[in-house]
Amino acid sequence: xxxxxxxxxxxxxxxxxxxxxxxxxxxxxxxxxxxxxxxxxxxxxxxxxxxxxxxxxxxxxxxxxxxxxxxxxxxxxxxxxxxxxxxxxxxxxxxxxxxxxxxxxxxxxxxxxx
Amino acid sequence: xxxxxxxxxxxxxxxxxxxxxxxxxxxxxxxxxxxxxxxxxxxxxxxxxxxxxxxxxxxxxxxxxxxxxxxxxxxxxxxxxxxxxxxxxxxxxxxxxxxxxxxxxxxxxx
Numbered sequence: 568x569x570x571x572x573x574x575x576x577x578x579x580x581x582x583x584x585x586x587x588x589x590x591x592x593x594x595x596x597x598x599x600x601x602x603x604x605x606x607x608x609x610x611x612x613x614x615x616x617x618x619x620x621x622x623x624x625x626x627x628x629x630x631x632x633x634x635x636x637x638x639x640x641x642x643x644x645x646x647x648x649x650x651x652x653x654x655x656x657x658x659x660x661x662x663x664x665x666x667x668x669x670x671x672x673x674x675x676x677x678x679x680x681x
Numbered sequence: 682x683x684x685x686x687x688x689x690x691x692x693x694x695x696x697x698x699x700x701x702x703x704x705x706x707x708x709x710x711x712x713x714x715x716x717x718x719x720x721x722x723x724x725x726x727x728x729x730x731x732x733x734x735x736x737x738x739x740x741x742x743x744x745x746x747x748x749x750x751x752x753x754x755x756x757x758x759x760x761x762x763x764x765x766x767x768x769x770x771x772x773x774x775x776x777x778x779x780x781x782x783x784x785x786x787x788x789x790x791x
Contacts, residue, residue: 571724600779607689609769609781610725623778658724672724 571591571673573659579679585647588676592661593639598622599636600670601644602658610658616642617665646678654680684708687770687782695790700757703774704782707751711772711780714746716755719767719784728768729755760789 570666572591580586592599597618602610613632615623618639631650636642646653656675662668689743694700702716713732717725729744731737731753737744743756753772757764770782 602781607783608688609685609771609783610779612779614786615779660724669727669730672726674722677722 571659571661571671573657573673573676573677576674577677577679578661579681580649581681582651583644583648584647586678587645588659588678590642590659590673592642592659593671595663596661596671597639597664598662598668599616600662601634601642602660604656604658604675606655609617613644621640648666649678649680652679654678682707683699685770685772685780685782688785689783691786691788693790694760696760696762697752698760698789700760700764700786700787701790702755702757702770703766704772705751706753706772706780708772708774708778708780709748709751710778711776712775713771713773714744714753715771715773716744716783717769717771717781719769721766725769757787760787762789762791764789 579625596676601613613627614634616636619636633643656677658675660670660672662670685706715727718728719725734746734748741758745754752783765788767784769784773779
C-alpha cells in the first residue's frame with residue numbers, strides 16, 4: 568500500500584513570497600489533515616478535511632494560509648505572503664474516516680523562510 | 682496552562698533499560714490517547730492507541746492511561762538503539778479536537 572505522498576520535500580523562500588505544498592493521501596482515505604510542526608514542538612493541526620469539506624480550520628491563519636482538497640483526493644496548502652515564523656515542517660496525514668482511525672503521515676515539507 | 686504537557690528531554694538510556702515517557706493534560710473531554718514515534722526527518726507513526734483508562738500492551742511497549750489524574754505513560758522494555766526517536770503523545774475528543782504533545786527525544790545508547 569502506497570503511503571501519503573508530499574511534495575516538495577524542501578522549500579526555501581524569502582519572506583512575503585508565496586509557496587504551495589501538495590499532498591496525495593492514501594487511496595480510499597476520506598479524511599485529510601495538514602499539520603504545522605515547528606522545530607522542537609509537536610504537530611499543530613491547521614486544517615482537517617472530510618472528503619472535500621472542511622471539518623476544522625480553527626487554527627489556520629486564514630489571512631495568509633489557504634487549503635483546498637480537490638475532488639476529495641489530493642490537497643494543496645498555500646501560504647501567501649510568507650512570514651519568518653512560518654518556517655516549519657508541514658505534515659500531511661490521512662485516515663480512513665475520522666480522527667479515531669489511525670492517521671498515516673507523509674514525510675513532510677520542510678519550509679525555510681528567509 | 683497548555684492542554685498537553687510533555688517533558689521534551691532529551692532522555693538518554695543504555696540499551697536494555699526500561700524507558701518511561703509521560704504526558705499530562707488538562708482537558709477532561711479527551712477520550713482517545715495515542716503515542717506516536719517520529720524518526721528524524723520523517724512523519725510520525727502510530728505506536729499505541731488506547732481508549733479511556735487502563736493499560737494496553739504490544740510487545741515491548743505498554744501504554745497506561747489514568748484519566749482521574751489526567752496522566753498517560755508509555756513504557757518501553759528492553760530498549761534498543763532503534764528505539765531512538767522522538768515520542769509524541771496525542772489526545773482526541775469527540776468534537777474532532779486532536780492535540781499533540783511537544784515530544785520527548787529518546788536516545789538509546791548501544
